[in-house]
Amino acid sequence: MTTSLADVASSGATLRAFLHGLPGVDRVGADQRAAMLSTRSIKTTAKARAIDLAISMVDLTTLEGADTPGKVRAMCAKALRPGEDAPQVAAVCVYPDLVAVAAEAVAGSGVKVASVATAFPSGRSSLEVKVADTALAVAAGADEIDMVIDRGAFLSGDLMKVHDEIVAVKAACGAAHLKVILETGELASYDNVRRASWLAMLAGADFIKTSTGKVSPAATLPVTLIMLEAVRDFRERTGRQVGVKPAGGIRTTKDAIKHLVLVNETCGDDWLSPDWFRLGASSLLNDLLMQRQKLATGRYAGPDYFTLD
Amino acid sequence: MAVFEYAPAPESRDVVDIRPSYGLFVDGEFVDGAGPSFKTVNPATEETLAEVACAAEADVDRAVRAAGKAFGPWSALPGAERAKYLFRIARLIQERSRELAVLETLDNGKPIRESRDVDLPLVAAHFFYYAGWADKLAHAGFGPDPRPVGVAAQVIPWNFPLLMLAWKIAPALACGNTVVLKPAETTPLTALAFADICVQAGLPAGVVNIVTGAGATGAALVAHPEVGKVAFTGSTEVGRQIARTVAGTGKKLTLELGGKAANIVFDDAALDQAVEGIVNGIFFNQGHVCCAGSRLLVQESVEEELLAALKRRLGTLRLGDPLDKNTDIGAINSAEQLARIRSLTEAGEQEGAERWSPACELPANGYWFPPTLFTRVAQSHRIAREEIFGPVLSVLTFRTEAEAVEKANNTPYGLSAGIWTEKGSRILMMADRLRAGVVWANTFNRFDPASPFGGYKESGYGREGGIAGLEAYLDV
Numbered sequence: 148m149t150t151s152l153a154d155v156a157s158s159g160a161t162l163r164a165f166l167h168g169l170p171g172v173d174r175v176g177a178d179q180r181a182a183m184l185s186t187r188s189i190k191t192t193a194k195a196r197a198i199d200l201a202i203s204m205v206d207l208t209t210l211e212g213a214d215t216p217g218k219v220r221a222m223c224a225k226a227l228r229p230g231e232d233a234p235q236v237a238a239v240c241v242y243p244d245l246v247a248v249a250a251e252a253v254a255g256s257g258v259k260v261a262s263v264a265t266a267f268p269s270g271r272s273s274l275e276v277k278v279a280d281t282a283l284a285v286a287a288g289a290d291e292i293d294m295v296i297d298r299g300a301f302l303s304g305d306l307m308k309v310h311d312e313i314v315a316v317k318a319a320c321g322a323a324h325l326k327v328i329l330e331t332g333e334l335a336s337y338d339n340v341r342r343a344s345w346l347a348m349l350a351g352a353d354f355i356k357t358s359t360g361k362v363s364p365a366a367t368l369p370v371t372l373i374m375l376e377a378v379r380d381f382r383e384r385t386g387r388q389v390g391v392k393p394a395g396g397i398r399t400t401k402d403a404i405k406h407l408v409l410v411n412e413t414c415g416d417d418w419l420s421p422d423w424f425r426l427g428a429s430s431l432l433n434d435l436l437m438q439r440q441k442l443a444t445g446r447y448a449g450p451d452y453f454t455l456d
Numbered sequence: 457m458a459v460f461e462y463a464p465a466p467e468s469r470d471v472v473d474i475r476p477s478y479g480l481f482v483d484g485e486f487v488d489g490a491g492p493s494f495k496t497v498n499p500a501t502e503e504t505l506a507e508v509a510c511a512a513e514a515d516v517d518r519a520v521r522a523a524g525k526a527f528g529p530w531s532a533l534p535g536a537e538r539a540k541y542l543f544r545i546a547r548l549i550q551e552r553s554r555e556l557a558v559l560e561t562l563d564n565g566k567p568i569r570e571s572r573d574v575d576l577p578l579v580a581a582h583f584f585y586y587a588g589w590a591d592k593l594a595h596a597g598f599g600p601d602p603r604p605v606g607v608a609a610q611v612i613p614w615n616f617p618l619l620m621l622a623w624k625i626a627p628a629l630a631c632g633n634t635v636v637l638k639p640a641e642t643t644p645l646t647a648l649a650f651a652d653i654c655v656q657a658g659l660p661a662g663v664v665n666i667v668t669g670a671g672a673t674g675a676a677l678v679a680h681p682e683v684g685k686v687a688f689t690g691s692t693e694v695g696r697q698i699a700r701t702v703a704g705t706g707k708k709l710t711l712e713l714g715g716k717a718a719n720i721v722f723d724d725a726a727l728d729q730a731v732e733g734i735v736n737g738i739f740f741n742q743g744h745v746c747c748a749g750s751r752l753l754v755q756e757s758v759e760e761e762l763l764a765a766l767k768r769r770l771g772t773l774r775l776g777d778p779l780d781k782n783t784d785i786g787a788i789n790s791a792e793q794l795a796r797i798r799s800l801t802e803a804g805e806q807e808g809a810e811r812w813s814p815a816c817e818l819p820a821n822g823y824w825f826p827p828t829l830f831t832r833v834a835q836s837h838r839i840a841r842e843e844i845f846g847p848v849l850s851v852l853t854f855r856t857e858a859e860a861v862e863k864a865n866n867t868p869y870g871l872s873a874g875i876w877t878e879k880g881s882r883i884l885m886m887a888d889r890l891r892a893g894v895v896w897a898n899t900f901n902r903f904d905p906a907s908p909f910g911g912y913k914e915s916g917y918g919r920e921g922g923i924a925g926l927e928a929y930l931d932v
Contacts, residue, residue, distance in 0.1 A: 170724075170725070170726055170727040170728070171724075171725075171726040171878045172726050172728070172729070173726035173729040173878075173898050175729075175898070175899065176726065176728075176729030176732055176733065176898065176899065177728070177729060179732070180728075180729070180732050186569060186573065186781070187462065187781075187782050188462075188465035188781035188782055189462060189463075189465070190463050190464075190465045191463045192463045193460070193461060193462050193463035194463070196460065196461075197460060200459070200460065376728050407460060410460075411458075411459075411460045412772050416458055416459045416460075419459040419460055420459070
């Protein structure tokens with residue numbers, strides 16, 4: 148059942164009618180479903196498989212004012228060889244001015260360079276600045292751009308503004324993949340999470356991402372669930388597959404595995420790869436490595452046996 | 457092979473200690489029964505779990521007399537004292553919940569996820585709730601000093617063995633009655649474990665008596681002249697027999713019988729959650745639920761979309777070893793029940809309904825039935841009228857609210873119903889018109905000890921749970 152959605156974004160009124168015509172989300176029911184799926188018990192071989200899958204899906208991130216070229220190079224080294232025989236991560240995620248450093252460090256490895264852009268994390272700037280920010284990152288060698296939507300415009304009902312910004316940034320991306328950050332912690336309702344997901348996909352997002360990591364709550368299980376349902380339904384409707392990236396607050400192997408269970412039971416195999424599902428995180432990687440070693444050896448090593456970056 | 461296959465994650469059986477044979481629990485002790493003992497099996501494997509005594513008429517008489525003897529001192533205790541025992545029982549249930557959950561799953565076939573996350577928490581909650589009422593009966597609205605009835609004869613089914621025991625025993629004891637309870641023939645083990653908990657809690661001898669056996673034991677129990685109150689949960693057919701037995705004797709009677717609930721989905725419903733609610737409504741506990749949402753009434757404008765989503769979801773249900781923590785659908789409780797489900801689903805096909813099940817491998821041993829959905833169902837089909845008591849959903853459509861109400865009510869039963877819509881006024885309007893004891897809005901199969909439960913029409917009479925549940929056990 149693929150139908151064209153070409154005219155949906157022809158005006159604010161049609162866009163609004165379409166997004167508000169999507170089935171609602173019942174908060175209690177969505178929370179319950181996410182809670183039920185988080186009781187899945189993933190053990191032994193399944194756990195080993197899930198940990199390696201999760202490592203390969205990590206967008207290893209550093210987004211601090213105090214970031215330095217040296218810190219980014221160190222993070223890239225870890226991204227390429229997380230430890231032992233663990234797989235390399237999916238991407239490194241940095242601010243635009245450090246993209247060149249990261250691109251050089253991971254060149255030829257298959258690890259992608261992602262950069263936040265568009266006046267991250269607040270998105271409070273003009274479209275010109277956002278596009279220039281994007282162009283800067285792409286020119287420096289970014290493979291992926293993580294943009295933020297204008298939450299103020301979305302919440303005040305100016306859906307066309309949000310849409311057109313995404314379209315403009317997508318154009319500035321060129322060949323780079325565009326991840327659209329919804330900042331779900333500011334969207335106030337699950338209905339809005341679903342609408343914002345569809346809005347981003349309609350505007351051309353390659354990925355939809357929960358959060359900047361600068362706002363709490365960041366990625367929660369019900370929010371990831373709703374976004375997974377959105378990409379599943381969007382592909383059903385249009386034939387185009389969009390990826391999902393929960394980011395922020397995923398710190399433990401348990402959290403990561405719960406997210407993988409959501410993917411498995413909501414979207415299935417097609418999304419269970421780094422091409423379609425990412426985990427935006429920094430401290431998560433070491434916990435994954437620690438649990439990985441525990442599974443292999445039966446013992447926990449102390450934190451000093453895992454590198455800081 | 458799938459990208460992410462879950463490895464087996466079985467709950468350990470080591471926490472339970474099943475004895476080779478069990479006696480009857482009468483007057484605080486385990487005693488032999490005069491009837492021919494019977495075996496209880498694990499329906500997932502057909503392995504015999506234990507040999508269980510069968511209470512003959514004389515045993516039942518002994519149990520009722522023991523309860524009668526205990527009634528005087530028990531009912532004379534101040535409510536706060538009775539509450540202490542009930543609180544103690546509730547805490548012991550919580551402490552032993554893992555053991556009880558595994559035992560329930562072994563004997564019943566339900567997934568450990570459900571016995572652990574639904575049955576056991578509700579069992580403990582029920583005892584806690586009624587423990588709180590024991591010293592407040594004067595404020596329940598039944599007069600300043602409502603008195604208990606006497607000996608309560610309680611007969612419970614096999615679908616929620618321990619939960620139904622809690623629904624029966626907790627309010628009875630809180631009100632000052634003593635009880636003789638007969639668990640179902642196929643699931644006696646958790647009731648016998650509960651007897652052990654009564655001993656552990658120091659409950660006075662004779663206050664709770666458990667007599668195991670089949671239909672004859674139950675018949676002898678409800679017919680006993682010294683019984684003051686009969687409570688039964690089970691089939692409408694047996695409920696009728698009991699009503700006939702009890703008629704004219706002055707015994708109080710509550711019956712909680714069958715159901716054929718409509719789960720009504722409007723086109724403005726939150727569809728993903730409605731799908732979950734439909735699954736939870738009919739596939740929870742393999743559909744062995746008297747209030748199961750066994751008839752799906754879907755508004756015709758969303759039928760196609762909803763059924764596609766429902767089928768996709770049924771494809772992810774995990775059927776298999778009930779002790780595996782990732783199992784969603786366990787075993788059918790008995791060969792007899794499996795035969796009944798098969799015969800009704802065959803009738804469904806013969807009468808012209810369209811049958812569908814997801815690709816689903818059934819284990820070689822044990823009693824199993826795949827989750828099944830029937831479309832093109834008419835109100836006149838047997839699968840739309842008779843209670844199947846299995847994982848079988850009949851799908852019907854409607855166009856208007858009035859048609860939905862008419863179809864939902866057009867059944868001899870009236871235990872429960874579900875409404876799925878984002879429109880609050882429609883929920884209120886529908887709930888007002890549906891002739892069902894429980895109406896769930898945007899959820900299904902949710903229980904709470906404070907909420908009364910019971911049926912209209914052939915689903916029985918009397919209420920269990922909440923303040924209303926006290927009335928059945930008070931002489932008012």
